[in-house]
Amino acid sequence: MCGIVGYIGKREITPIILGGLKRLEYRGYDSSGIAGLKAHNLHTVKSVGRLENLESDLKEEQFDVGFGIGHTRWATHGEPNAVNAHPHVDGECTIAVVHNGIIENFEVLKTWLEAKGHKFESSTDTEVLAHLISEFYYTGDLAKAVRLALHHVDGTYGLAAISKNEPDTIVAARQGSPLVVGMHDEERFLASDVAALIEHTDRVIYLQDGEMAILTADDVRIESIEGESLESEEIQVTWDLDAIERGGFEHFMLKEIYEQPNAITNSIRGRLDVERGTAVLSGLNMDDDEIKKIKRIVLTACGTSWHAGLVAEYMLEEMTRIPVEVDYASEFRYRKPIVDEETLVFAISQSGETADTLAAVKEAKKLGARTLGICNVVGSTIARECDAGIYIHAGPEIGVASTKAFTAQVSVFAMISLMLGQVRDKFKERRQAIAADLAKIPGKIEQILSLNDEIKKIAEQYADRNNALYLGRCFNFPVALEGALKLKEISYIHAEGYPAAEMKHGPIALIDKDMPVVFIATQDRIYDKIMSNIEEVRARQGRVIAIATEGDAWIGKKADHVIYIPDVDPVLVALLSVIPLQLLAYHIAVCRGCDVDKPRNLAKSVTVE
Numbered sequence: 341m342c343g344i345v346g347y348i349g350k351r352e353i354t355p356i357i358l359g360g361l362k363r364l365e366y367r368g369y370d371s372s373g374i375a376g377l378k379a380h381n382l383h384t385v386k387s388v389g390r391l392e393n394l395e396s397d398l399k400e401e402q403f404d405v406g407f408g409i410g411h412t413r414w415a416t417h418g419e420p421n422a423v424n425a426h427p428h429v430d431g432e433c434t435i436a437v438v439h440n441g442i443i444e445n446f447e448v449l450k451t452w453l454e455a456k457g458h459k460f461e462s463s464t465d466t467e468v469l470a471h472l473i474s475e476f477y478y479t480g481d482l483a484k485a486v487r488l489a490l491h492h493v494d495g496t497y498g499l500a501a502i503s504k505n506e507p508d509t510i511v512a513a514r515q516g517s518p519l520v521v522g523m524h525d526e527e528r529f530l531a532s533d534v535a536a537l538i539e540h541t542d543r544v545i546y547l548q549d550g551e552m553a554i555l556t557a558d559d560v561r562i563e564s565i566e567g568e569s570l571e572s573e574e575i576q577v578t579w580d581l582d583a584i585e586r587g588g589f590e591h592f593m594l595k596e597i598y599e600q601p602n603a604i605t606n607s608i609r610g611r612l613d614v615e616r617g618t619a620v621l622s623g624l625n626m627d628d629d630e631i632k633k634i635k636r637i638v639l640t641a642c643g644t645s646w647h648a649g650l651v652a653e654y655m656l657e658e659m660t661r662i663p664v665e666v667d668y669a670s671e672f673r674y675r676k677p678i679v680d681e682e683t684l685v686f687a688i689s690q691s692g693e694t695a696d697t698l699a700a701v702k703e704a705k706k707l708g709a710r711t712l713g714i715c716n717v718v719g720s721t722i723a724r725e726c727d728a729g730i731y732i733h734a735g736p737e738i739g740v741a742s743t744k745a746f747t748a749q750v751s752v753f754a755m756i757s758l759m760l761g762q763v764r765d766k767f768k769e770r771r772q773a774i775a776a777d778l779a780k781i782p783g784k785i786e787q788i789l790s791l792n793d794e795i796k797k798i799a800e801q802y803a804d805r806n807n808a809l810y811l812g813r814c815f816n817f818p819v820a821l822e823g824a825l826k827l828k829e830i831s832y833i834h835a836e837g838y839p840a841a842e843m844k845h846g847p848i849a850l851i852d853k854d855m856p857v858v859f860i861a862t863q864d865r866i867y868d869k870i871m872s873n874i875e876e877v878r879a880r881q882g883r884v885i886a887i888a889t890e891g892d893a894w895i896g897k898k899a900d901h902v903i904y905i906p907d908v909d910p911v912l913v914a915l916l917s918v919i920p921l922q923l924l925a926y927h928i929a930v931c932r933g934c935d936v937d938k939p940r941n942l943a944k945s946v947t948v949e
């Protein structure tokens with residue numbers, strides 16, 4: 341999605357703003373731009389496509405030192421071209437604006453402004469903002485003009501505005517789209533994502549909805565959009581620069597796949613209690629009586645996080661016997677969901693910024709449910725909006741295709757299942773066995789990662805296919821969905837995940853000698869059933885790639901390829917069985933020459949509905 345960077349201080353603005361935009365590249369974009377002063381006049385440079393294009397266009401440019409704003413755009417209103425790219429300026433070229441989000445009433449505002457003589461060049465909603473602010477700039481006070489303009493705006497925004505008449509100020513405002521301010525000596529930074537700032541500072545303030553920030557080089561004032569002065573909480577960011585660099589790996593996705601043992605270790609550290617078969621999760625902020633009163637659990641999320649929710653559904657129902665429902669966040673909010681004070685609603689989101697998931701949280705709160713965030717990004721909007729929650733501590737995830745966040749989310753839900761099960765006095769011995777297995781997961785993932793070369797060879801044989809089918813049952817059904825999603829996201833091969841038995845009700849019609857079918861066939865209570873499904877595929881000449889449990893000699897006779905994973909309690913199997921599928925998708929995409937970290941049309945964090 342779109343990214344914002346702002347800088348005010350005494351240094352050259354181009355390297356700082358461009359550097360920040362590069363850190364946001366992973367969020368997805370189609371054009372970019374930067375605005376600052378050149379010989380005291382407002383000047384913008386905008387380019388379509390990759391940031392390298394902007395970088396090369398900036399080579400001949402010399403901005404005045406001091407302040408500037410930059411943007412990477414992911415088109416919503418108006419096609420991706422240089423005119424529609426941000427920053428946008430008003431008619432007199434006095435004010436420049438960058439904006440994330442959607443101004444819903446921009447057509448009405450545009451008509452009103454046109455009647456007052458404003459002329460527009462682009463088809464974006466953001467240009468309307470620039471003109472609207474200029475309309476209210478009669479007082480010569482940018483903060484005041486932004487405030488007055490925003491009173492007329494419906495929709496969502498994270499925005500930054502500068503004026504050539506106030507070269508010592510950046511004005512930012514937030515409603516539904518994240519913004520964070522960074523402080524360092526006599527410099528201030530602004531960004532839509534903390535990754536753009538951590539090269540310069542670890543001291544940040546997250547803006548909240550309805551807040552404005554007025555930045556000067558040595559100060560930040562936080563005010564409400566109504567104009568009252570507000571206290572702000574300074575947070576120290578713990579992610580360091582290494583965590584957001586590739587560190588010798590060809591792609592962030594591969595690095596993050598390899599980081600999974602570490603990510604899971606961090607997610608369970610200080611929480612998992614193997615001896616008692618439970619976990620200490622103070623973030624849930626619930627006492628035993630409250631836990632005993634829970635009648636129903638709803639899990640809501642999007643994308644890969646939704647798949648983690650599906651695994652969690654199986655885990656929670658098995659270990660706590662509380663009924664669980666998993667909902668796409670985008671569906672939850674519009675389908676009049678039935679939740680009340682006795683329902684726990686978990687919002688699962690790596691970024692903590694996904695617009696639909698945030699809206700689902702708000703809906704659940706309105707209906708009286710207790711909301712809990714399972715987020716990776718500390719201080720993110722969903723984490724703040726929820727009543728309480730647990731961070732997954734996976735470290736920054738940059739690759740658009742989520743990997744380590746998925747396994748860290750699942751490991752957190754394994755602990756939640758243990759904890760709720762313990763309070764409700766269920767399955768003590770089983771819980772102890774699962775807790776002991778969970779502690780060993782990082783080592784078992786290391787073992788699977790050592791099969792990378794073997795998996796790469798399999799990938800090379802299937803990189804030219806147009807379709808693929810992923811089948812699994814029980815805990816491995818969501819893994820089938822996740823494996824298929826990984827493949828389609830980054831290699832553009834059409835892939836479907838299905839519960840293995842459902843194959844007979846449709847996908848079997850697609851099977852022929854060109855169709856690779858990935859079976860996640862680990863040993864569990866329905867192993868025999870999935871073997872029958874493998875036979876059905878073989879009978880139709882489908883090619884079988886099986887993910888199986890170490891020691892399973894039989895499957896080797898049936899499948900064309902077998903990738904063995906260590907044995908584990910079925911409740912935790914998704915944490916292992918997903919790893920070969922991530923590697924398979926990765927290597928197929930690399931073989932096809934795809935841009936693995938920045939797949940076409942996708943964004944890391946989807947902050948529009």
Ligand code: G6P
Binds near residue numbers: 693942
């Ligand atoms: C986008 C990303 C996915 C992610 C999904 C949900 O589609 O490309 O990787 O799973 O959003 O994101 P969240 O940050 O809420 O987990």
